Amino acid sequence: MNTSRRTVIAAGLAAGVAATSAGTARATTGRAPTRTLFGTLDDGTPVHLWTLARGGIRLGVLSYGGIVHRLDVPDRHGRLANIALGFDNLADYVAKSPYFGALIGRYGNRIAAGRFTLDGHTHQLPLNDGANSLHGGTKGFDKQMWHVEPFTHGSRTGITLSRTSPDGEMGYPGTLKVQVTYTLTARGEWRIDYAATTDRATVVNLTNHTYFNLAGEGSGPVSDHTLELAAARYTPVDAGLIPTGELARVSGTPFDFRRTKPIGRDLRQGHQQLLYGKGFDHNWVLDKGITAEPEYALTLAEPRSGRVMRVSTTEPGLQFYSGNFLDGTLVGTSGRTYRQGDALCLETQHFPDSPNHPAFPSTVLRPGATYRTSTVHTFSTR
Numbered sequence: 001m002n003t004s005r006r007t008v009i010a011a012g013l014a015a016g017v018a019a020t021s022a023g024t025a026r027a028t029t030g031r032a033p034t035r036t037l038f039g040t041l042d043d044g045t046p047v048h049l050w051t052l053a054r055g056g057i058r059l060g061v062l063s064y065g066g067i068v069h070r071l072d073v074p075d076r077h078g079r080l081a082n083i084a085l086g087f088d089n090l091a092d093y094v095a096k097s098p099y100f101g102a103l104i105g106r107y108g109n110r111i112a113a114g115r116f117t118l119d120g121h122t123h124q125l126p127l128n129d130g131a132n133s134l135h136g137g138t139k140g141f142d143k144q145m146w147h148v149e150p151f152t153h154g155s156r157t158g159i160t161l162s163r164t165s166p167d168g169e170m171g172y173p174g175t176l177k178v179q180v181t182y183t184l185t186a187r188g189e190w191r192i193d194y195a196a197t198t199d200r201a202t203v204v205n206l207t208n209h210t211y212f213n214l215a216g217e218g219s220g221p222v223s224d225h226t227l228e229l230a231a232a233r234y235t236p237v238d239a240g241l242i243p244t245g246e247l248a249r250v251s252g253t254p255f256d257f258r259r260t261k262p263i264g265r266d267l268r269q270g271h272q273q274l275l276y277g278k279g280f281d282h283n284w285v286l287d288k289g290i291t292a293e294p295e296y297a298l299t300l301a302e303p304r305s306g307r308v309m310r311v312s313t314t315e316p317g318l319q320f321y322s323g324n325f326l327d328g329t330l331v332g333t334s335g336r337t338y339r340q341g342d343a344l345c346l347e348t349q350h351f352p353d354s355p356n357h358p359a360f361p362s363t364v365l366r367p368g369a370t371y372r373t374s375t376v377h378t379f380s381t382r
C-alpha cells in the first residue's frame with residue numbers, strides 16, 4: 001500500500017502535484033482545469049479539450065459528447081500512459097466512434113425494439129442496433145455539445161458538464177436537465193457524479209463508455225488484465241443482446257469473476273452467451289445492489305505495468321464489454337490500430353432494457369425527483 005502510494009505521488013510531480021520532503025503529497029493549490037481548442041464541428045461549433053490534473057492522474061475531456069479523450073495514469077515506476085482509447089482528431093469521433101470515452105444517455109445499453117410503455121403511453125426510439133435502440137439512439141448524449149464549468153475546491157478539481165435534453169429528444173418523454181461532474185482527487189480518484197431532473201415521467205440510465213487498456217491504448221490485447229467482479233449473478237441475453245429477464249448464477253460459468261482471473265482465461269469457451277456477445281458483453285448484477293454511496297464493484301489490474309483500477313458505484317449493474325467489435329479498422333490516438341479485444345469497457349448502470357422488465361430495478365424518473373448516481377475509479381499500482 002505504501003509503495004503504491006509513493007508511485008502515484010512520484011508521477012504526480014509531472015502532473016502538477018507537489019510533494020513535501022516527508023514524501024506525502026498535497027495538491028498544488030489553485031491549479032484549475034485548462035481549456036484548449038480540439039476541433040470544430042461542420043456547423044462551426046468549437047469543441048474544447050478540458051484537461052484536469054490531480055493526484056498523479058491527468059484527464060482530458062471534450063465538450064462534445066463529454067468524451068474522455070485521454071486518461072494518463074502512472075505505472076509502478078511512475079511512468080504515465082494514456083489508458084483510454086480515443087482518436088487524435090474530432091472528425092473521427094464524429095464519424096466513426098464506437099462510443100470511445102463517451103457520456104451515454106438517455107439510456108445506457110439496449111431497449112428492445114426501441115420501445116417502452118410508461119403510464120400507458122408507448123414511446124418509440126430510433127433503432128440503431130439491428131432491431132433495437134442502443135445508448136440513447138442515433139444522436140445520443142455522446143454526440144451532443146455540453147456546457148462545461150471548471151472548478152477547484154481544495155484537494156479536488158473537476159468540470160461539470162450540463163445540457164437540457166428537450167422533450168421528445170430521440171423519442172424520450174420529458175425535458176431532461178442533466179449535470180455530470182468529473183472530479184479528480186488528490187487520492188488518485190476519478191469520480192463521476194450524474195444528476196438529472198425531468199418535467200414529465202421518463203426513463204434515465206446514464207453511464208460512461210471509456211475503453212480501458214491499463215498497459216496503454218494501442219498496446220495490444222487486454223486478455224492478461226485480471227478482473228475481480230463482486231457479482232454472483234448476471235443477466236443472460238438473447239441473440240440481439242437483450243436480457244431474457246433471468247438473473248443467472250455465474251457459478252461454474254465463464255462469467256464467474258468472483259475470484260480474480262485473467263480476462264482471456266475463459267473468453268474462448270464455447271458458451272452460448274459468449275457466442276451471442278462475441279465475447280463478454282453482459283450486465284453483471286452487483287452483489288451490493290443500489291447504494292446511497294459508491295460501494296465496491298470491481299478491481300481491474302494489469303500485471304506488466306502494475307496499474308490497478310478499483311471501481312465503486314451506487315449503481316446495481318455493470319456492463320463488462322470485452323471490446324469484441326473492435327476490428328482493426330480504427331486508428332487510435334497514438335496512430336495504432338485497435339483490434340478485437342484491445343480494450344474493455346466497465347459501464348456502471350441499471351440493467352439493459354429495464355423499461356421492459358418490471359422485475360429489474362426501475363429506471364423511471366418522475367417530476368420532483370432527482371436522478372443521482374456516482375461512480376469512483378481509484379488508481380494505484382502493485
Ligand code: GLA
Pocket residue numbers: 098099109134241281319321325345
Ligand atoms: C456496449 C454494448 C456493446 C457495444 C458497445 C459499443 O458495451 O453492450 O454491445 O454496442 O457498447 O460498441
